[in-house]
Amino acid sequence: VPRDRVFSEQTLSVLAALSALPQRWHHGYGIARETGLKSGTLYPVLIRLADRGLLEACWEDDQPAGRPRRHLYRLTTDGLASAREALAERPAQGAVSRRRPVAGRIVPSET
Amino acid sequence: MDRRAITWLARCSVRVVPAERRDWAEAVWAEAGEVPARRRLPWVTAGLWLVAKEAGMFRRIGYWLGMAALAVGAAGVVSLVWRGTSVAPGYKSVSLPAAVAGSGVYIDPRTTGSYRTLAIATVVLLAALPWLARRRGVFGPVGDSVAARVLRVVGCGAICVLVLVLARLAQSLGEDLAGAGATFPAVGPIVMAVITAYLTVFLAVGTRRWSPRWATRLSVEMRLLIGIAAVAPGFVLFLLDPAWWLITAYLLGIFAMTARGSRITPATLVFGAGAGIAGGLIWYASVSTEGIFLHANPWLVPVVAVVVFAAPGMAGAAAAWCTPAQDDAEAVRRECTRQGFAAGALTGAAAALLITISVLGTMVVDHLQFGPHSTEIYLFAALFGPPLGTVLGIIGGTAVADHRSRARPKGLPAQAPG
Numbered sequence: 001v002p003r004d005r006v007f008s009e010q011t012l013s014v015l016a017a018l019s020a021l022p023q024r025w026h027h028g029y030g031i032a033r034e035t036g037l038k039s040g041t042l043y044p045v046l047i048r049l050a051d052r053g054l055l056e057a058c059w060e061d062d063q064p065a066g067r068p069r070r071h072l073y074r075l076t077t078d079g080l081a082s083a084r085e086a087l088a089e090r091p092a093q094g095a096v097s098r099r100r101p102v103a104g105r106i107v108p109s110e111t
Numbered sequence: 112m113d114r115r116a117i118t119w120l121a122r123c124s125v126r127v128v129p130a131e132r133r134d135w136a137e138a139v140w141a142e143a144g145e146v147p148a149r150r151r152l153p154w155v156t157a158g159l160w161l162v163a164k165e166a167g168m169f170r171r172i173g174y175w176l177g178m179a180a181l182a183v184g185a186a187g188v189v190s191l192v193w194r195g196t197s198v199a200p201g202y203k204s205v206s207l208p209a210a211v212a213g214s215g216v217y218i219d220p221r222t223t224g225s226y227r228t229l230a231i232a233t234v235v236l237l238a239a240l241p242w243l244a245r246r247r248g249v250f251g252p253v254g255d256s257v258a259a260r261v262l263r264v265v266g267c268g269a270i271c272v273l274v275l276v277l278a279r280l281a282q283s284l285g286e287d288l289a290g291a292g293a294t295f296p297a298v299g300p301i302v303m304a305v306i307t308a309y310l311t312v313f314l315a316v317g318t319r320r321w322s323p324r325w326a327t328r329l330s331v332e333m334r335l336l337i338g339i340a341a342v343a344p345g346f347v348l349f350l351l352d353p354a355w356w357l358i359t360a361y362l363l364g365i366f367a368m369t370a371r372g373s374r375i376t377p378a379t380l381v382f383g384a385g386a387g388i389a390g391g392l393i394w395y396a397s398v399s400t401e402g403i404f405l406h407a408n409p410w411l412v413p414v415v416a417v418v419v420f421a422a423p424g425m426a427g428a429a430a431a432w433c434t435p436a437q438d439d440a441e442a443v444r445r446e447c448t449r450q451g452f453a454a455g456a457l458t459g460a461a462a463a464l465l466i467t468i469s470v471l472g473t474m475v476v477d478h479l480q481f482g483p484h485s486t487e488i489y490l491f492a493a494l495f496g497p498p499l500g501t502v503l504g505i506i507g508g509t510a511v512a513d514h515r516s517r518a519r520p521k522g523l524p525a526q527a528p529g
Contacts, residue, residue, distance in 0.1 A: 027142065028138055028139070028142045029142040029145050029146055032142075032154075038153060038154070038157045039139055039142070039153075039154045039157040039158050039161065040156075040157025040158070040160045040161055041157070043135055043138070043139055043158075043161050044161065044164075046135070047132070047135055047165075057134070057138075059134075067144055067145060068140075068141040068144060069141060070138075070141060070142070071134065071135075071137070071138030071141060071142075
């Protein structure tokens with residue numbers, strides 16, 4: 001996995017939530033509850049991660065009673081490696097940049 | 112918000128999202144039912160925002176608003192040019208404010224045909240703009256940078272304003288703008304040749320798609336024939352009206368500079384347009400007072416001249432300075448010259464356009480007439496502004512290229528831009 005990416009704080013929180021149980025499929029509202037992100041922030045993050053091949057998504061197989069089928073998400077092998085690497089280098093809590101982070105944006109690192 | 116409302120919103124919104132993003136929009140709505148009632152509204156609102164963003168709705172709304180503005184502009188020009196009340200056989204009155212309505216300014220009906228040509232050309236031009244802007248090639252679609260988008264919108268807006276000012280001026284002052292070529296018939300073809308040659312060089316230097324692979328396989332004669340065929344519509348337009356040939360050339364230049372296939376960097380666009388606007392404003396501020404300001408402060412004359420004429424050179428130098436690093440000294444020199452060329456051309460064009468619009472606009476607002484050929488003089492400024500800026504910009508660019516070539520040993524590996 002190339003080392004030329006840094007993730008926004010929101011993306012890191014999503015990666016943390018997904019990598020905690022990497023084999024399990026997660027759904028959007030569950031991730032939102034864990035990360036405290038709103039749907040307008042969470043879904044763009046998920047979309048960008050999927051576009052970069054770090055996340056796989058699918059619909060629930062069976063139609064559950066009383067609710068619509070869920071869209072489910074899981075990190076890919078690349079995504080898991082990226083997440084672990086990024087989370088290991090994550091700045092300590094409280095030392096977050098004052099710049100307004102852009103949801104889901106992956107920018108080249110300064111190195 | 113109950114489940115039926117959510118389902119209805121979901122059905123409506125998902126339809127407008129592109130197929131490759133539809134799953135995501137459906138996912139937002141699928142989750143909405145599970146969100147606790149007190150959090151459901153923010154969830155749905157944010158979901159709608161996402162849908163709007165992914166469907167490119169803001170861009171679509173902006174596009175159609177722009178189209179509506181163009182349509183209104185076209186209708187305005189047509190009505191402005193066509194309007195007029197007969198006050199005497201063979202004459203038409205002009206719509207001047209009451210204060211000057213009695214001053215006896217009339218439009219000679221012989222010029223009415225020219226005004227109508229002006230109106231038709233405007234409508235054709237405005238209709239061709241969206242097609243040109245969206246077509247993949249030398250002139251479109253617009254580049255990804257903010258600078259390219261802003262420059263394209265502002266440039267087209269400025270051209271539309273110029274069209275309106277020219278139409279209004281033609282009507283209120285009775286100048287035969289459309290027949291400007293008749294005033295100097297001998298120089299007409301020269302003007303056209305200058306513009307054509309300039310535009311050709313500009314496209315060859317500034318765009319990636321100017322020489323497609325198939326074109327390089329053609330013989331020189333065939334390429335020449337294709338070139339003549341491509342220029343022929345321009346020649347017809349020129350015979351109709353030289354002012355419109357100039358305006359069309361400006362539009363093509365703006366589109367080529369801001370297209371996705373352009374080699375001109377966003378920094379060059381910013382420096383070129385910024386220097387042009389600054390130079391144009393300084394020039395207009397100095398001259399609009401009929402020289403009184405400069406007459407009272409003669410020491411400012413050389414300062415203004417140096418600032419205005421140095422602007423393209425400085426823009427070229429700044430653009431060359433910001434050029435991304437290249438593999439070797441020759442590539443650095445080539446790229447610096449290209450960016451200097453473009454920045455200088457843009458500076459000259461922006462300044463000339465600004466000066467033309469502001470001076471002619473002042474004439475319209477103040478009901479002034481500086482002389483029978485005043486309009487042509489400014490159209491000449493618009494003609495020679497970009498080539499003059501280009502020369503100065505290249506000088507600035509090559510000066511920086513020399514400096515960078517000396518500072519950078521040959522063969523040093525390239526750095527990633529930005």
